[in-house]
Amino acid sequence: MGALQAVLKNPPISTKNQNVKDRAEGLVLKVLSSFKSTDIEKGVQSLDKNGVDLLMKYIYKGFEQPSENSSAVLLQWHEKALSAGGVGCIVRVLTARKTV
Amino acid sequence: MSYHSFLLEPISCHAWNKDRTQIAMCPNNHEVHIYKKEGSNWNKIHVLKEHNGQVTGIDWAPESNRIVTCGTDRNAYVWTLKGDAWKPTLVILRINRAARCVKWSPKENKFAVGSGSRLISVCYFEQDNDWWVCKHIKKPIRSTILCLDWHPNNVLLAAGSCDFKCRIFSAYIKEVEEKPAPTAWGSKMPFGEVMFESTGTAGWVHGVCFSDSGNRVAWASHDILPFKSDPAQTFLTSETLPLLCVTFITENSLVAAGHDCYPVLFVYDSNKAALSFGGKLDVPKQSAQKGMTARERFQNLDKKATTDSKEAVLESLHKNSISQISILNGGKARCAKFCTTGMDGGMAIWDVKTLESAMKDLKIV
Numbered sequence: 001m002g003a004l005q006a007v008l009k010n011p012p013i014s015t016k017n018q019n020v021k022d023r024a025e026g027l028v029l030k031v032l033s034s035f036k037s038t039d040i041e042k043g044v045q046s047l048d049k050n051g052v053d054l055l056m057k058y059i060y061k062g063f064e065q066p067s068e069n070s071s072a073v074l075l076q077w078h079e080k081a082l083s084a085g086g087v088g089c090i091v092r093v094l095t096a097r098k099t100v
Numbered sequence: 101m102s103y104h105s106f107l108l109e110p111i112s113c114h115a116w117n118k119d120r121t122q123i124a125m126c127p128n129n130h131e132v133h134i135y136k137k138e139g140s141n142w143n144k145i146h147v148l149k150e151h152n153g154q155v156t157g158i159d160w161a162p163e164s165n166r167i168v169t170c171g172t173d174r175n176a177y178v179w180t181l182k183g184d185a186w187k188p189t190l191v192i193l194r195i196n197r198a199a200r201c202v203k204w205s206p207k208e209n210k211f212a213v214g215s216g217s218r219l220i221s222v223c224y225f226e227q228d229n230d231w232w233v234c235k236h237i238k239k240p241i242r243s244t245i246l247c248l249d250w251h252p253n254n255v256l257l258a259a260g261s262c263d264f265k266c267r268i269f270s271a272y273i274k275e276v277e278e279k280p281a282p283t284a285w286g287s288k289m290p291f292g293e294v295m296f297e298s299t300g301t302a303g304w305v306h307g308v309c310f311s312d313s314g315n316r317v318a319w320a321s322h323d324i325l326p327f328k329s330d331p332a333q334t335f336l337t338s339e340t341l342p343l344l345c346v347t348f349i350t351e352n353s354l355v356a357a358g359h360d361c362y363p364v365l366f367v368y369d370s371n372k373a374a375l376s377f378g379g380k381l382d383v384p385k386q387s388a389q390k391g392m393t394a395r396e397r398f399q400n401l402d403k404k405a406t407t408d409s410k411e412a413v414l415e416s417l418h419k420n421s422i423s424q425i426s427i428l429n430g431g432k433a434r435c436a437k438f439c440t441t442g443m444d445g446g447m448a449i450w451d452v453k454t455l456e457s458a459m460k461d462l463k464i465v
Contacts, residue, residue, distance in 0.1 A: 086338075088324075092302075
């Protein structure tokens with residue numbers, strides 16, 4: 001739980017260095033997949049509104065490069081984040097100019 | 101609430117006449133149809149055919165009874181009623197892209213046209229030459245202007261555009277009016293001066309509206325709904341699909357509608373300087389719950405991964421996105437009725453009083 005907060009705390013939004021963004025994305029993915037399915041909902045509840053938007057951005061970034069099991073885990077997170085953030089959250093991911 | 105379906109095509113834009121008996125609208129083609137309400141039917145009485153491209157904006161001046169239309173053919177026409185027919189006058193806008201929206205100023209001596217050529221044309225009538233002349237506002241607009249609204253003082257103009265900003269310009273034309281008094285947005289207002297520019301939104305600005313006093317402005321952006329009341333600026337992140345149009349119904353309440361097919365109320369609390377969600381304004385009738393057979397349940401689970409018996413039919417009044425809201429009675433200070441038109445070719449009239457009584461905790465401040 002603490003790991004989720006920490007990894008979402010300082011997102012590399014403004015950096016131009018692609019490496020930094022990739023490493024941050026890898027870390028977030030590791031944290032998300034280490035959660036148990038039942039704990040996912042609690043994890044989403046512990047985030048504030050901006051946190052949910054940020055989480056949704058990472059989820060979509062993760063969808064772009066599917067690996068072995070990541071898509072299933074990401075879909076579970078997506079469902080819970082959607083019920084917390086609503087459709088507006090996804091619209092914000094699509095319109096945001098500063099990508100994670 | 102009454103709903104009337106005109107045609108199957110989307111209604112691109114609409115405008116009402118002064119006593120709200122006639123509506124001019126464009127059914128997504130080159131023409132403007134004017135319908136008159138006779139009893140409970142709407143009859144088509146005029147068809148205005150002058151544009152060569154789709155008509156994107158219509159505005160009907162209530163006092164002087166003139167209609168201005170603008171379209172993708174880069175022109176605007178001012179129509180005056182002579183006898184029983186509407187006669188057009190061409191206005192040369194000097195733009196090289198489509199015109200997107202048009203609005204008469206409150207005193208009806210000017211109108212503004214927003215266009216895709218990254219500028220706003222403010223047009224006024226020159227008596228000597230008997231001709232409409234236009235002046236351009238260019239800086240610092242970087243993209244298409246999607247929506248316009250005039251301040252009640254006839255000089256300030258709010259414009260929302262695709263470069264993610266909402267700006268308030270001065271459209272002061274010294275040939276037709278005298279110097280305006282200072283307002284909450286500033287006191288020096290030469291033509292084209294930017295009085296206010298928004299920051300922070302990352303989506304196209306689809307709709308903009310001044311409040312009745314002109315001290316507040318709200319705009320609907322693709323991602324959120326910001327609101328500025330001097331000096332505070334606040335916004336509300338929406339949990340729904342993007343909103344396309346917004347209008348004030350009192351000084352503190354807004355109604356907005358968009359891709360979600362139902363209008364929504366927002367209330368601004370000036371003590372807390374916060375905008376909050378008031379409620380959905382479209383309460384669908386509860387249809388009788390049919391019992392589900394086990395087979396249906398399994399089919400649902402297989403097809404849609406859910407055990408709900410919700411059908412895929414929209415329960416709101418409009419069946420497609422709502423693209424424009426206009427106030428029918430009461431003005432922006434105490435609106436009693438407003439009308440929405442959308443991409444389903446239908447027009448719905450909403451009565452504020454019945455909405456208030458229908459939804460118990462709806463409070464229109």
